[in-house]
Amino acid sequence: MPPIGIWIIIQLMISKMAGESFNQPKFSSLPTWNPNATYFAAGNISGNAIYNIFITTDNTIYIPLLDCCSRLPNSIFVTSNNDIYVSIGGSPYSIDAWTLNATSSISSMPVDGPCFSLFVDIEDNLYCSLNTLHKVVTSSIIGSTNSTTIIAGTGNAGSSSDMLDGPRGIFIDRNLSLYVADCNNNRIQLFYFGQSNGITIVNSTEVIRLTPLNCPSGITLDADGYLYITDRYNNRVVASGPNGFHCVVGCSGSADSTSYGLQQPSALSFDSYGNLFVVDTYHDRIQKFLLTTNLSGNTSCDILQPCQNNASCIDSNTSSNGYICSCLSGFYGLQCQIDNRPCKSYTCWNNGICHEISNTEFICICSSGWQGSNCEIQTNYCQNVTCQNNGVCRSLTKNYTCECLGDSYSGRYCQIESNTLVFHQTISKSFAFIAIIAMASVMMIVIVMDIMKYCFGIDVISKDLKRIRQRTKVRKRKTPIIIRFIYVN
Template sequence: MNLIPSLIIGFIVQLIFEQTTVAKLSYNQLEFSFCAAWDPNGTTIATSTLVGVKPTRIFVDNNSTLYVTSKNLNRTMVVPEGSNVATRNISTGLFHPSGIFVTSDGDIYIANGGITHRVEKWALNATSGVIAMNTTSECSSLFIDTNDTLYCAYDTEHKVVKMSLKNHTNTVVTAAGNGTNGSEPSLLSYPNGIFVDNKFNLYVADYGNDRIQYFYPNQLNGTSITGAGSITLSRPTDVLLDADGCMFIVDLDNHRILQYIFHVFRCIIGCSGTPGSGPNQLQYPFSFAFDSYGNLIVNDKDNNRIQKFFLITNSCVVSYNQPKFCAKAKWNPNATTFATNTIVGSQPHAVFVNTNNSVYSANLNNGIIFMWLYNSVNVTNVFVGNLSLMYSIFVTSNGDIYSSSDLYGSQVRKYSADTNAWSTRMHSSSSCYGLFVDVNNNLYCSMRDNNIVVRSQFNDNTSTSTTVAGKGTAAATPDALDYPLGIFVDVNFDLYVADCGNDRIQLFQLGIINGTTVAGNQSTIQTISLNCPAGIVLDAENYLFIVDQINARIVGSGPYGFRCLVGCTGISGAEADQLYWPLALSFDTYGNMFVSDINNNRIQKFIFLTNSCYTSMAVSFTTDITTTLYSAQSSQSTWKNSTGIGLYYNISDKACDYLQPCYHNGFCYNNNSNVNNFYCLCPYGFTGDQCQLDKRLCRLDTCWNNGTCSETSNTTYSCYCQPGWQDDRCKTKVNYCSNVTCYNHGVCRPLVLDYQCQCLAGSFSGRHCEIVASTTKIHRILSKSFVYIAIMAMITVVMLVIIMDILKYGFHIEPSIQDLDRAQRDKQTKKRMQRFRPRYRDTLVVRKIAFLFQK
């Protein structure tokens, strides 16, 4: 009795399993954070001895086994992880093999060249291949998607074709391009590497057009990715995506590997700008793949080698401290002197505290960098490396030290914690008065005398740098700087600059050339008056902490606006509560503040008063301020002594608190001199007294249907549409039936990110109604038989007419007339016989009677 329920349950479980089973990928598609970094120095895992001259394509399966095609050797090699010897050599019948793809079953698909182009399938341990697809030209690249569709890039025919490996019809259809060389959205020019994601979007390295084209399923118009900012593509030859859809590209003619993230390119391998055979160089790389550990395997074609670049980190770790402070946080106004001129010399500019609370500072006079471990009053370590005039230092999470130096011309020197050696990291045209290394290990330098901030890619060891703020001449316009000093880059790669000569703090968002004044002179709202801001730091909630140099103080922002934190006497001096031309600021993990007090020749430490936050109130409220209820940790007497309003004096009388007037996450600052008693500091793109006006190019309604908007300049933008939508604002739904053929009178119905062919019930089935039912086949055969019989009858009649005409006009014989005459003669004869027969009978009767009478 329990058998049937068990079978039903088993069937349901099996059905659910089948519906939820995800196709296993044969290649490695890992999830990388935007802080992922690879060792810039590669390790050679295969040379020309193994892979021949100029190896063609590579593939790495999820066992980290390497597959290499070699046109030079007319073979394909299979090399297990950690080995430099091929365990399988496929060469039988191969001539100039190019594209390669390996399935999760171990089947190897190879694009075979020669006179007869084809794609061959080599089963695991097979000694010969079988034809999987006949092609009209060489497949420069192959790919098999999760639906078992084989894609082939015809580079010389300027298109990509595909064929299903399931239905065995061997029907090859066009997936992208039409065979014409061109740069229109529907055209390709010498396509090379291809990739298909799990939504069946096709990505093509459009070699001749210097772009990546991606096509939605069954759409022949592609969307272009060409580059942004200072990085553009030149002859891309391969493309792949990680698990989050982040794109990686082989940039052939620039001899590098790029990552495309947040609609911005960054170089990750081969970033020196010079081709070569060094461990950090590439020379015309052609294809690449990830192994199962996230290491990058690159076919360094013209160096006749395969390089492995190890994944160093896949997490976002900062080396500096960003404490979270309460709104009323306070510091002891009387500092303790952490280091004097006996150690740090005269006018110490730099101070840095890492997440281990180790303190670093530099002596400008003797070129030494000092380090104090946490709680140590004595110097723990010194770093000497041909340094001079170290105006700024930065220490990374792995212990590497970056320092500006003017000993042999302006440059940035790097101390490697791994090798204990110094090297030149970047040459600069003037001294760097501010240094910063972001979470992607890109190096920033503020050149005070050049009025710019430059950035160098994290693994670029040359003088190559890009200007990211300022235009080289001192000015107060949004795109200019005047005497920039301290800098800070947050995890979103937004750059904050202490613009000393303009008495302001400028914010430059990633890819935007015009800065926004967030504090000081020329701010759209009244924030705080600054006089040569020299340092800038952000806390955990992105509130600003500014070294206000000439005013000899440290100021900070918070939920109630800006306020002075330390050095608030208004007078420069050498007392414990005074500063004299402070320059740099750094927090330890406890919130203590370290300041370089350069004209007092000392490093000062201001202790964070933790009890300053204990009197804060926990507030719960309703939407009606008149019925607001409060619960507080302090007593009623404390409320009465406060400056609040209300029955218990527990409602803040600050306009920003009870009005909350600033829209769109604008910062509110209380100011009683204003008619509204507040000012709103608006985020980028918002204006108005309360930030109520949205002037951004990229608004919520710019790109429809969850499309992503990216500002490409101050006046232009691009929409990156979600799958299923297209056009410049993602308003048009993709018609997935536009290029679909449903056979046997099937009707295509568009679905969400897909389509369906509705077939005639009972007669046809399959993805495109291409499978014919057995009964329909029989009906077709019978129908054809009747048709054949009718045709033969018609042919017989026609032939008979033709023969009769030949006899009539060729031989003057008319069979039809002669037959008619003969029929008439026969008829007349019969009539005469009928007349004769009665008389004859009568005569016989008479004779017979006469005969009887005679007897």
């Protein structure tokens, strides 16, 4: 595989939510950032180009560096357990996974092109946007798999609702809805879970400060679901809000290398404080734009919202994290993220009701048609049912049915015969009865005649037999006629 640059890793502070590894800050209604950026990092520190950035909830910053000999960008995603997924941009293409403390990588998902962006959702599915192949593919990272599924696009460039043209940045929310920065179509497409047709939520007709989108590249969402987009060829970052879209940074349109300028930005990410980091691709640098307006609150609990599962967050100056989570019964962990209750939302399947009988034990009250310790087994209603006339029993939800053979039988157990079948059976039985009577009559006549002949000396057919024999003899004794011809002169 092509060599990959060393990660630039900077530890800043505090973790947020264990279920998500990236930051989605909660802002006030109209947040603003200082347009004069702070220089953060540059590709020339190691002779490598910068195309992507990832910031975890503990503010560890990962920057994949594209070495001098590779021509395609490397994308990166880091999970909550610190597994690192990297797209290798050179042929042969692959997505490699680096687990915590590993000394080498393993291939995670087969791909047939370079991934411009990677993402891992809350159900451990890995997504890759194949920019040059006009599609987004996915595969589970649990277990081993050699297959991928196309989740958006067809593999051909196009602008219809089921097609993409040069997709770049992607984002998957908690509802497994997919957001795609569709660069060449100058739009943002939203694909709801299980849907192959996308909905255009931002397109080239959306004028933002007199200028429509021109190749959206990077995309992310804040805690309220508002979009933040790197508008590549407009050299800016734009965002949605309660009053529609507006420009965030790079609003002057300047493409120079000043602290105000951006040129062809490709990606963006937030730290836990709401500061905005933008990959300024053309200048091989990362610009940090400081949040200037307050968040919805200014305490650790307000900023980070770290406590999960309805736990209460208490600000604490004595805690190293700046807060303490007061967990509800059955939950524990720094953010109350570990659910140790016997009854969870997924304990009893198929609408079963879970009842806790102790701190560690439970019992599932299954709905009709299901059984088993977790209501996972469908009840077999055919177990004690016998269908008549060769009918086949099929178990249904909460019921069963007997599938009768042909149209000759019907009823709950195939016990009802059709009128046509009854008529045919009656005719058949009648013919059989007549044949039996005829055969019995013949046999009785023969027996009676034998009794009369041998017991009483009465042979009722002896005269007829004698007459028949005589006729036969006469025919046999008949003198042949010989004709002799005499010649007369």
